[in-house]
Amino acid sequence: MDALVQELDTKLRQWQPDIAQQVRQCLIEIIELADQDALDILRSRMVEQEVLDLIDELETW
Template sequence: MEMTQIAKKLDERLRVWEPEKASVVENLIREIISLADQDYADILRSRSVEQEVLEIIDET
């Protein structure tokens, strides 16, 4: 299975970010995956979390 573009971008960024920033993003992604696994992602989609992830990604 090939990684998606977003997964590739995330993998690249996690390798270059400061450990604290990488840890924050990893925790947010884990939370999103957990919600999706429970089929809550569509119900509990949090714009603030989404925006925070996008801002962290764009900082680099």
């Protein structure tokens, strides 16, 4: 776990501020969902976003 935290800390300092903030927000959401034993909701959101991204790509063709 220490290695993971160290890697995250390094990456957060390397990334652009807006990317680092997005990652922080995602991690906060994951922790909150895990605390509520509701990580399956996160998976659904991820799948939904993937579908929306695919639709956006098709519309730009």
